[in-house]
Amino acid sequence: MNHSQEEISVATKEPLLKIENLKKHFSIKGGGMFNSKRKIVKAVDDVSFHIYKGETLGLVGESGCGKSTLGRNILRLQEPTEGRVFYKDTNILEQNNRELRKLRREIQIIYQDPFGSLNPRFTIGQIIGEMYEIHGIASGPEKEAKVKEMLELVGLDPSRYHSYPHEFSGGQRQRVGIARALALNPEFVVADEPVSALDVSVQSQVINLLMKLKKELGLTMLFIAHGLNVVRHISDRVGVMYLGKLVELSETDNIFDHPAHPYTAALLSTVPEADPKLRKERIVLKGEVPSPANPPSGCRFRTRCPLATELCVQEAPPLKEIRDEHFVACHFPLEKGQSLKEAIELLNKEKIAN
Numbered sequence: 001m002n003h004s005q006e007e008i009s010v011a012t013k014e015p016l017l018k019i020e021n022l023k024k025h026f027s028i029k030g031g032g033m034f035n036s037k038r039k040i041v042k043a044v045d046d047v048s049f050h051i052y053k054g055e056t057l058g059l060v061g062e063s064g065c066g067k068s069t070l071g072r073n074i075l076r077l078q079e080p081t082e083g084r085v086f087y088k089d090t091n092i093l094e095q096n097n098r099e100l101r102k103l104r105r106e107i108q109i110i111y112q113d114p115f116g117s118l119n120p121r122f123t124i125g126q127i128i129g130e131m132y133e134i135h136g137i138a139s140g141p142e143k144e145a146k147v148k149e150m151l152e153l154v155g156l157d158p159s160r161y162h163s164y165p166h167e168f169s170g171g172q173r174q175r176v177g178i179a180r181a182l183a184l185n186p187e188f189v190v191a192d193e194p195v196s197a198l199d200v201s202v203q204s205q206v207i208n209l210l211m212k213l214k215k216e217l218g219l220t221m222l223f224i225a226h227g228l229n230v231v232r233h234i235s236d237r238v239g240v241m242y243l244g245k246l247v248e249l250s251e252t253d254n255i256f257d258h259p260a261h262p263y264t265a266a267l268l269s270t271v272p273e274a275d276p277k278l279r280k281e282r283i284v285l286k287g288e289v290p291s292p293a294n295p296p297s298g299c300r301f302r303t304r305c306p307l308a309t310e311l312c313v314q315e316a317p318p319l320k321e322i323r324d325e326h327f328v329a330c331h332f333p334l335e336k337g338q339s340l341k342e343a344i345e346l347l348n349k350e351k352i353a354n
Helices: 067-074 097-103 124-134 140-153 158-162 170-182 200-217 252-257 262-269 310-314 340-353
Strands: 015-029 038-052 056-060 082-087 107-110 188-192 220-225 237-242 245-251 320-323 326-328
Touching (some): 015 067, 015 220, 038 067, 038 220, 038 245, 056 067, 067 188, 124 158, 140 170, 237 252, 245 252, 245 262, 262 340
Parallel strands (some): 056 220, 056 237, 188 220
Antiparallel strands (some): 015 038, 245 326, 320 326
């Protein structure tokens, strides 16, 4: 989808959130009954980017790449190992519990599992209403009125105020989760794979709802997803993660029309086309995703990359700007308009010539 100038102008060039050199390392016990040596899992490893006020940044990657861990670290639902996260001019990682509680009114999360994130013993009115009580905003009839207003906002019948989570479908439960996240009128929201647990037929409904709410409420959003096809219509920019690293970041149309990283190009080759006549050759990556406890030297993608050379073994490529607002971490990024297949063919010709 080509974003119109009107849609792009919703986002300003003023960063609302800045992530600088963020790391999250876990210490785990080594394999084997008698192996007491511990390993370090680098789930998020030196990631830096920013999110402009009013935009939706889509963050994608395979399972285990660290995208959900990154989202939780930004909100301090998990404590980062190292780095800085600025919301406006406030470093979130330096806030004490009292200061962080105040900040929760402005930054919220929509969870992946719409059933697991809702207390089954509470009614919908209690689940959403506790947000107002915890922060001392409303109670009694005023709280009930606000909850019903939120239910209506997300497309649910306010008369379901006394219903329990098990009485709703998966899509409806996710709408409840969205209502809870937006109850305090936050400015920034992390949507952590909010449609991955839903049926395909319901996914588009929830995405359309989030797009509508973003426009109406002026939200800034980090939208985390498993596949590129999910983020295309909701994101102003897209970031691609691989094994704890951010490997590409650019405007949505650039990512889909002119991917620069071989990994991004491979992911795009798996996205189905709406028109069955438009066939494209699928790029199958060889090998398995390496363990984050034992990542490859140099470029982490090199063990699966068809363009990898000795340089990729020796040096980790930095995330650098190759074109206007298009950043990629690759020693041999694809040229604008060049497919990965063409790059592979060119490399093979060069090898034969040499």
